[in-house]
Amino acid sequence: MTTVTITQVAERVGVSVATVSRFLSGNNVREEDAIREAIAQLNYRPSAAARNLKSGKTSTIAVIVPDIANPFFASIVRGAEKAAGEKFMVLLVNTDGNPNREERILTQLFGRVDGVIMVPLTEDEVAPTAFGKFGFPIVFVDRISKESHEFDSVLVDNVKGSRLAVEKFIALGHTRIAMIGGPLDSTPGKLRRDGFHAALKKAKIENNPEYFVEADFNQVGGFAAMTKLLDLDNPPTAVLSANNLMTIGALEAIKSRGVCVPEELSFIGFDDIEMATLLVPPLTVVSRDVESQGAEAMRIMINRLDPNNRLSPQHKMIDVKLIERGSCSNPWLWSSKDSKIDQGSKKVK
């Protein structure tokens, strides 16, 4: 109710506020026991606001994500929280992928946090030049661009991820390999496409532009893109989806068309899905340790905040691996008699 201040504690014990303050910060004081008791009696808690003002530190780090309900971002946050430990609190903020909101949030955050860990949806959500003015360090997750040299970042090996998937398809004998890609103005969208194309090129598979559909990293986009692929005259026999939400959408499209996985279509998703093992068949995915990516971002932030360090921008790369479950098979496993998608010959042209 009535907030109790350090002054009241001091009065009760009969010492100065300075002494109580020193006790609070761990110094030896004579009336130690009395102070401890007075604090308990009065139920005193130091005001964070006053401390912040005096010290200029908040012991708070914001994590900004486009959508906390996406399990992927939730895991990042969780990793960051764990790495923050007792020293820092985590202030979580959603942007809803809305650039205006993002800008406003960054402004509001001033004086409230010591630093920001940010997972942007696209690369230009916030004008790059705007960053310098916010006055706190920023660690980017999954984002790299021109000004990247100025900022810390934690990236994932997007190119390798796509490559692993494509190589898997190729090893099984697929040649009609398609990708449902993310927005090309986002780092993951761009790099995952690059990895896809690079792997195809390396295997000397002709690049069929119809086999790359750019979508929006959302479920509906994945559904639409997959539908488009299934409607091609010569549909692919293997599909890589560039993120978890689009994977779900794509699987819905596949299911609604009655296409069988993996007999008629091999499928790999980028980023693991909770319950991937429960799907029929279990989904093969390109996976990374998302929690540790969040943790790594927090670790970098904490280092940056330490005034003893004057580090140059850090760039950490998280590895990916292919987790094989049951959604891929050889393309010739199925007979074409009643397949809904094999209407052409296996050899194009």
Place this chain on the structure above:
Amino acid sequence: MTTVTITQVAERVGVSVATVSRFLSGNNVREEDAIREAIAQLNYRPSAAARNLKSGKTSTIAVIVPDIANPFFASIVRGAEKAAGEKFMVLLVNTDGNPNREERILTQLFGRVDGVIMVPLTEDEVAPTAFGKFGFPIVFVDRISKESHEFDSVLVDNVKGSRLAVEKFIALGHTRIAMIGGPLDSTPGKLRRDGFHAALKKAKIENNPEYFVEADFNQVGGFAAMTKLLDLDNPPTAVLSANNLMTIGALEAIKSRGVCVPEELSFIGFDDIEMATLLVPPLTVVSRDVESQGAEAMRIMINRLDPNNRLSPQHKMIDVKLIERGSCSNPWLWSSKDSKIDQGSKKVK
């Protein structure tokens, strides 16, 4: 770098800090344009810390959940964020279901937030008596207990939820109906069990203690509980799981045993699961609007924070409904010849 203060803005324009402050709070001032420009030039942002100290308000509301990576809690947070709008920021904190951490967090939060929205895992995570001393209002989500009359809360109709599921099973002809329950020291765990038993009693179905397994609201617990049920001499033909994580665990157990749903076993989960439609068969669930539950909690909090209101504790109840998909069927649909679970006669005793 060097933080710019209101004083510098005032100096540059040639007015007093009071005038700048007034401009900031929306009053008419003569040098309006000059101030605006100076703020932009100097890139000045008011310090939240100083404002907090002066006003005693933080415009921040904490949402405390056991695990943000659980999509269910993520949705609560999201709803709360939406309802918070521009006026309040949301500070998210995980407890990891750890009571010590919970206590510590509540302490740390003092002076940092205006109020707390809390989703506790069990009812006694925090000593009820402890709450009075934290000095900010608390809105509970999914929790009710002795001291409930003192605190606002947003509950879900747990009893009805269980009842809907059981009635569905009964309507299909099931009599061997089991439940994988949550911890009985939690509000949802207790009430969902109560609803389960009440519905059975109403239908005059004998209460078989073996058909209620208390688990931990986690995936592994769900797996173990389901395994236990399948191992019974006279296993159930219909199972209700008390939350989403246990549902996933239970489905894994079912799958690993090769039991067919819904032919051999009807299944209903409490709380919807993302991708429930993708499962084979699509999962029938008891669902509520989780986002709106979070939003409702935030709305109550904002009202409580308004000094004009002197409200008695609010208790809002969120409705539930049964979403029928494909995981339930009549128990006699299947023949017993090769079923892995029907070893007894359909009629018990």
Place this chain on the structure above:
DNA sequence: ACGCTCTCTGCAATCGTTATCAGTAGTTAA
């Protein structure tokens, strides 16, 4: 007794804002 270090103390300034208060014009009313 004297100086010296050591440990602890209280005073007071300070962090960046906002709110109170007492002005100072300028306008209008009587």
Place this chain on the structure above:
DNA sequence: TTAACTACTGATAACGATTGCAGAGAGCGT
């Protein structure tokens, strides 16, 4: 002309903590 009102202003005291400073004792060696 004076009074009353309006519309703004600047100086200054808070808000609740931390910290530099000077000083008070205590302990010790000479």
